[in-house]
Amino acid sequence: MTVSFIGSGNVATHLAMFFQTHGHEIKQVYNRTADHGRALADTFSAAYISTLEELDTERIDLLLIAISDDNIPEVIREIPEKTKAIVVHTAGAAPLSLLSRFEHYGVIYPPQSIHKHIPIDLANVPFAVEGSSENVQTTLLSMMQKIAPRSFACTTEQRLALHVSSVFANNFTNALYRMSYDILHDVGLPFELVLPLIRETAEKVQNRLPKQVQTGPAVRNDLKTINTHLQFLSNTEELAKIYQQLTQYINKRRPKT
Amino acid sequence: MTVSFIGSGNVATHLAMFFQTHGHEIKQVYNRTADHGRALADTFSAAYISTLEELDTERIDLLLIAISDDNIPEVIREIPEKTKAIVVHTAGAAPLSLLSRFEHYGVIYPPQSIHKHIPIDLANVPFAVEGSSENVQTTLLSMMQKIAPRSFACTTEQRLALHVSSVFANNFTNALYRMSYDILHDVGLPFELVLPLIRETAEKVQNRLPKQVQTGPAVRNDLKTINTHLQFLSNTEELAKIYQQLTQYINKRRPKT
Known part of the structure; x- marks a missing residue:
């Protein structure tokens, strides 16, 4: 053409x-x-x-x-x-x-x-x-x-959904990487420490559903750890809010045992 | 031992x-x-x-x-x-x-x-x-x-920071993958569509800083697209809120031109 x-x-x-x-x-x-x-x-x-x-x-x-x-x-x-x-x-x-x-x-x-x-x-x-x-x-x-x-x-609706879901999977994910970078940087640790984890997280969902591989304090409903984390984040209000909101999202969806 | x-x-x-x-x-x-x-x-x-x-x-x-x-x-x-x-x-x-x-x-x-x-x-x-x-x-x-x-x-503080930053880089990232999955699923599209993007996003930060590779409507301050997305998410209030908060986080940090 x-x-x-x-x-x-x-x-x-x-x-x-x-x-x-x-x-x-x-x-x-x-x-x-x-x-x-x-x-x-x-x-x-x-x-x-x-x-x-x-x-x-x-x-x-x-x-x-x-x-x-x-x-x-x-x-x-x-x-x-x-x-x-x-x-x-x-x-x-x-x-x-x-x-x-x-x-x-x-x-x-x-x-x-x-x-x-x-x-x-x-x-x-x-x-x-x-x-x-x-x-x-x-x-x-x-x-x-x-x-x-x-x-x-x-369809147009499907394309729009794909665009929105790409924002979640890519743009927002990258923003979380940036938060992770800042948290480490503030205590003098290199971002390299979480790079294997980042790669592993992206690889895990290549052949498993995200809900099947969710880990962390929110899905375990580990309130003590969550509070320790919020305490740690208490002087960066923005990150504390994001932490709370995403924790709530995961916690609401945890498998009932 | x-x-x-x-x-x-x-x-x-x-x-x-x-x-x-x-x-x-x-x-x-x-x-x-x-x-x-x-x-x-x-x-x-x-x-x-x-x-x-x-x-x-x-x-x-x-x-x-x-x-x-x-x-x-x-x-x-x-x-x-x-x-x-x-x-x-x-x-x-x-x-x-x-x-x-x-x-x-x-x-x-x-x-x-x-x-x-x-x-x-x-x-x-x-x-x-x-x-x-x-x-x-x-x-x-x-x-x-x-x-x-x-x-x-x-130190204990550094270990705690590493733990918190792992929650952002891994647990929360996986939660975003789940949101991405749900958005696609609701319009009948397979999650496979964003898997290359997920892998690419994780690979990009292996040797570049997250802030250097941020893309998307938030960092471009593309308000029209952001509004179209929020409109699309208007019947899932929880996702709309997360979208707004993360968009705000990225937008506040975009390089001034």
Whole structure:
């Protein structure tokens, strides 16, 4: 397929690389900031365009919008309405209907945390794919499954659920790692001490349900330890509150013996 | 060393196996519930004892208490006061001073989540070691470092911090995985979809600081997405609250641009 990109950030960079590696042609890159956009375009021997009117609407099969969610509506207004391309955004929480002024449109959402400078194997990622019609859905899904076999068709509600659950599994988890880091740092201990535990916790749920492997004072209802911990956290109110709330969550769900 | 165990649960089982594999002799196993205690004793060709008076106080070098934190004080009262053994508990949050009626005592705390039936390589675990005197500390630390090289000497406060930070890094993280599971399950999607993300998140902090790899709507201050997510969670108040609190935590710490 012939693909043009809108955006040149983390997601655009990795997706463009991924698409080119798998035989698709990157034709144009649009970005508001010229040097970023040009740098990405050059990487793929694509053309940099500084206005969306320059989009080659007759010759591209796919127009990929990979920019921050908040900027999507504004950019969409500037894309020529008449195009043979399927216009696609890559956001987890933006509605499909944002794109309804085009004839063919869809969503390709990778539930992954993507950084420009950290390598990632997108072939393992289960892309959530939506299409404006059965035809578009089939086209997008078959294209994606060829390069990322775990990709699947979904509804807008399912995509949103996947996005929210990714926030819990990734963003919030990373925030807990940060709290763990701070607690250790404050007593002069290195974060390295909990790294095996972090890895082990993530590995355990790869083939077991989270509720089956829950450990700790909350699931044991070990009130003495919980109080000792809260006492320890008493001068960082924010962490004490998070401790209480998550302990309550686990405790309420502990298996009754 | 000659070691007797008090307890036959998850920690006792794995520790006894670990100690025996590394050349220590398991001599006695005490447990309130006879069949559990006897099963563990048999595994190591050790003697099962049904009262703590039967402890071979003259011939054991180490007495390891590996039972739930709440039961430690009661058990300690029943151990003969005069013993040549170093008496050690394995709890993260119980004070060292609980053991002060003995001549030599200490703590060996593994910051790990240990299940009876899940294999674990204790050689990688950084055991936190405390001793009642410099001598005892040196003895315990040198014994532990031979079998688990990352073991280190620490204070009671540091051990408690390590325990609390393990709760954040492991127990609470696993609770987030459970929330993620439930969110997906409610819209008919499999938990498998976020497993690569979970693994990736845990791997990223193995050689980067959590604050360097934070992603998501909270750190981008993407209020539109955050509101869409809260809207989505509006009929599960508990998750909405946790979402808000963790989002606030991340947002407050985002790098100012």
